[in-house]
Every structure is written in C-alpha cells, then in structure tokens.
Amino acid sequence: MLIRKPDPLSGSNIPSSEITPKDKWLNRRSFIAAVAATGAVALGAERIGEILAPTRAVHANSKLQTVPSPLTTTGEQLTSLKDITHYNNFYEFGTDKSDPSANAGGLPTRPWTVKISGLVKTPKTIDIDSILKLHPLEDRTYRFRCVEGWSMIVPWIGYSLSELIKQCDPLPSAKYVQFLSYWDRHVEKWAPGGYNWPYSEGLRMDEAMNPLTLLTVGLYGDVLPNQDGAPVRIIVPWKYGFKSAKSIVQIKFTDKQPNTTWNDAASNEYGFYSNVNPKVDHPRWSQATERRIGLPFYAPRKETLMFNGYSDQVASLYNGMNLKKYY
C-alpha cells in the first residue's frame, strides 16, 4: 500500500508560534471560574467566556488521554462546544439542526462493535474499546465545511484511519472503502423518507489512507457526544461534511465505488467525491464563500479554500482529474 507523505505533514516546518497553546483550552474551567469570580455574569460576558473557553458543564472530566499531532490545523478560533453539539446534521435523528441534540440520547453507544467486511484477508468484528486502544489518540483540530455553506473549527480526537485499515489487511483488489452507519428504525424514528437507510458513505482507498482522514472518537477532550456521531466516525476534512459518516458499525472494502446516501437521494447535488471546491457550485448555491458558525450575522463571509485549505496534503490525490465532472 502506497501512503503519500508529503513534506508539510512532517511538522518540522511548522513554526512553534503557530501551534495553538494547548494549555489555553486545557485550563478553560479555571478560566471560567475566574470569569465567574469577577462577578461578570451579564449575558455578554457569558458569551465571551464561551467563545474563549467553551463550557463543558455536562462532562465532569476529560475522559480521553491525547497526544499532540503535527496534522492539527492552527491559527483558527475554535467553534464553541455548545454550537458543535447543538447545530448538527444527523438526519436519522431529525432534519432540523437542533433535532439531533434533542433526540440522539437513545443511541446505544456501548457495547459497540464495528464489522470489517468485504475484500479483506479475514473479515472480523472490532470492539470499540479495541479501537480506542489501537493507536495513541491525537488532538486534531480541523476546519469542517458543510455543503450547505457554513463551517466550524472542531478539535477532534482520533487517529489516522490508515492505522485501522492496516490492521484490517485489505486485499490488493480493494479499491474503495464503504462506511455504514448505525440504523435502527426504533431508535432513529425521526429519519425522513426519501433516503436509503442505513446511511452509507465511501472513499477511494487512497483517500481513506491519507493521514488526514481521521478515525474520530472524541472532541474537546472527551468522547464524542451522540449527536456528533458517537462512538466512532470518520472525519475527512477536505470534503463536505456529509462525507464524514457518523456512528459507524461497518467498514466494507470493495472493488467498485460504493453507493452513498446523499448521492442516491440527489446525484446532481451530491457527488461521490464532494471535495470542498469554491469553483464548483452546488446547484442551489455558490460554494465560493461560507459563514462561520457562532459569529454574529454581520461578520463578513469567509472565502472558501480549495480542498478546505488542505491542498498541500491532498491535491495530489486528484492530479489530472476534472473536478467539475467528478464533483
């Protein structure tokens, strides 16, 4: 298996000044305590505290031990935990952005297993605890760009999906990886009609093996909240958010491009590749700019970056490809 490892990934050329000081957000509770102690409980102050150091009232302790990663994105203001957990597209739990946080409580995240199937030497089932221990967990802050035109900055926790794939022994004939999400009509009774459930997503093998593709188990120092795809999901930061399948129960290696839920629902709107690309419009809106979640309405829109700003790491995957045709 060929793994591309371009120079910028080594981390050696990132000036230390650009790396977000980790203690800044590790100390957030003491920061909030300080804010409270000053008696600044007015609405504005609360909001400022949240932006600088998001509250984690529902989580008593950091549950995940992590190590830093050179692949983390720096120089961006993190989106608050509140917005990351209350503005979700997880259609199985309802189509409104606020539905998943209200409805995903019933998702049974333990026990949880992931079936490894298809073109592999030995099909098997992996337990979530084994997934958590397979490789040291890394802090990976990424830009997250939704096809709907909004974006967030999320401090994910996980490790490169390639680490797991290596353990799966895919056959040389495996060209694609398919991800299937949890599906139970009784638990996910809010899922709308017109879609092929379970949710299915897929990547080309080289995309899946790219070090940026993150097998994700947490965010903001803790395990994934249900509405963000607990207990395990992928994050493909250079693609629109729907490519990053949530609550994965099966990883299937195939020789043909797998069907994907949004492509099945509207193939002219959601292609298999769906790389973030400001030059290729969605039929219903331009993708040239985006709005950052959590900023006031008068904040200027941001220019959308090619491959969501990850060109150095992933542009070579698409050399010679017509990205307008393979949108």
Added chain:
Amino acid sequence: MTRPTLISLKVLVWLACLYPVAMLVYGAVTNNLGPDPTKTITFSTGLAALRLLVISLAITPIRQLFSRLSWTIKFRRLLGLFAFFYASLHLFAYIGLYAAFDTHVMIQDVLKRRFITAGVLAWLTLVPLALTSTTGSIKRLGGKRWQQLHKLVYASVSLGIIHFWWQVKTGVMTPMPITLTMTALFVARPVLTWWKSRNTRQPQPRPA
C-alpha cells in the same frame, strides 16, 4: 364593533405582526440568534411573510362563513403590508448576508437557482400590491380593476411556497403545514361561493 374595540384590536394585530422582527432585534442585540444567525434571520423573516400572506387569504372565507366577522376585512391591508415588509426583510437578508451586496453573485443566483428565481418573482408580485394598497389607489383604479390586480396575491403565495419547497432537502417536511393551509384556503373560496349561491338561489324557470 365599537371604535375602542377596533382600536385595541388594531394595536394587538400590530404587536403580533411586529413580534417576529422584535425577536430578531432582541436576539441580535443580546447576541442570541443561535449558532447560525444568518439562517435564523432569513428563515424567520421568510416564514413570517408567508404566514401573514396566508392569514390575509383567510379573511374572505371567514367573512363568507360568519357574517358576524365581516369586520375582519379592516385588517387585511395591514396583514398584507406586513407580509410585504417581512418579504422585503427576507430579500434584504439574502442580498446582505448571502450575496454580500455582490451584484454578480445575485444575477448568477437568480438565473441559475430556481428556488431563488421563484423567491424573487414572489417578491416582485407583491410590489404592485403594496404600491396600490392605499384607499386612493382603490378609487383611482376603480374597485373592480383593483380587485383583479390584487388577485396577484395568489401568485405571490404560490411562488413563495414553491420557493420554500425548492429550498429544503429531500424528505424535509417543514413547508408542509403552511402548504396545506394555503391549499385549504385556495379551495375554500370557490367552494364557499358555490355553497352560498346554492342556498340563496331562487328557483329559475326553465328556458323555453
């Protein structure tokens, strides 16, 4: 209806009509418009416009059904103008917050994206209605011509509802309640007219 009752009702209707924009202003001032303020503003102004249009459509059927409620006609112009106010806010939110005042972006959007085309057409059909909403206009145009012009409101509501459906994704049912209400009101008018005429019709001699 006594004059004080009418005045207090008007005040209540004004307050109800101002409620959506008041909530937006309050939310903006307290930085409390949710994770995606742009969407909150656009959605709530668009929905308010459609709701007010649909409510204004309900007035004629209500009057046909209950003669005691015929005074509701005094509120139709107010509702229509508030609908135009919210539709304009909605359009302005698009121009400022989505297109960022970029004319090229706007032209492309109107030409290429059918939900935006429908929305702009809906707003355009409201303009002549708002402009001829004064009593003077009714006199100038003559009641019959004025009424005919104002039938355009059916096009506005239909285009608005189409705009809503074309904007949402597969399986999203948010536009359903207002669509059903609109359809019921569209059907109510001819049905009630027919029903009334049947009840009041005198037996006609057969033509020779």
